[in-house]
Amino acid sequence: MRRLRRAGCTEVRYDSRAFQVRFTPNVEKQPAILDLAPLLRGPRKGRKRRIQAYISGLSPDPIPRDWQAARPLLRPVLRGATPGNPIKRPALPYLSEYVVIDHPQAMTYVTDDQLQTWHVRADEVFKSARDNLEGATLQGTPTELIRFVDDGDAYWTSHLLLEHWLQRLEPQVGGPPVAFAPERGTLLVTSADGPHLRAVFAQAEELYARSSRPITPVAYVSDAQGCTVPFTVAEDDPLHHTVQRAERILAVQEYARQATHLTEPAAELVLVGDDETGWRTQAVWDEKALLPTADEVRIGDRTIPWPELDVEPVPGLEPIRWQAAGAPQSPPPQGPHARRRPRRSR
Secondary structure, eight states: OOOHHHOOOOOOOOOEETTTTEETTTTSOOEEEEEHHHHHHOOOOTHHHHHHHHHTTOOOOOOOSSHHHHGGGEEEEEEEOOOSBBOEEEETTTTTEEEEOOSSSSEEEEEEEHHHHHTOHHHHHHHHHHHOOOOOOOOOOOSEEEEOOOOOOTTTTGGSTTTTTTGGGGGHTSSSSEEEEEEETTEEEEETTTHHHHHHHHHHHHHHHHHHOOOOOOOEEEEESSSSEOOOOOOTTTTHHHHHHHHOOOHHHHHHHHHHOOSSSHHHHHHEETTTTEEEEEEEOOSSEEEEOOSSEETTTTEGGGGOOEEEETTOOOEEEHHHHHHOOOOOOSSSOOOOOOOOOO
């Protein structure tokens, strides 16, 4: 961080959860992101020299000025809520697809400002970023579990955004592929029919919990159109509570991450339950704070199931938060999810 500041960069700060340093190059208004794991990989001896070489090699203009130069550098990434105002589009529950400019050590999220500079539409940027992934397939002996480990250039977790890519791994895992992207450097793929699926759920949750760059503990499969969707099972399936737990852990963590960037009070979402009775999310609400979507809400000494609440969405928040219906302190909701008015609890 000191070396970046000495190089003329501004707004240098450390993100401990993501194990990144965010900074603004001296001639750019858009922040850049330096992943520390690749930079610090290797023996301790020579580390200072490697860091200095990187700082010395920082381009004074990391964002290409024209579309032809930018296009081959684009990559799609799957992320939860991300600070700033990068372009994004919904990908999976609580996760969005972003586009980054891939540099040797750092990456920069693409924003609307870049679209205007390049004179391209957002859909063209997203398509080009996906096209730049090789969509690699594997050959060789089938195995019960494939573990893709990212070296910083492969973007394995981003492959889940490619249609039909996950399906093509079926011969390798011996059944319908189930994928986990617990953190940015790891993609796990196993078979839905295999005997170790529950164990892989546990492994993915552990990686997600301890990672400095988590993505999701949820399992994903391909639908009939080849698109990646969350893995689901029937309520009487032995894995139902396991799947339920992963989905709710992701919701709890994404709402917690969102709350750190909100200026208004935000109700906390917590995980309650157990492996025997099942898992659910609960929010404690004073009817004033911004309310996360939950299975149940505790107001005073009452615990109210979500469908019995009388709430409406707060515009402009992702993941969505809610306020008491008719609350005067917030602007009226807009967009396709304009209002939710279930029966009021008495």
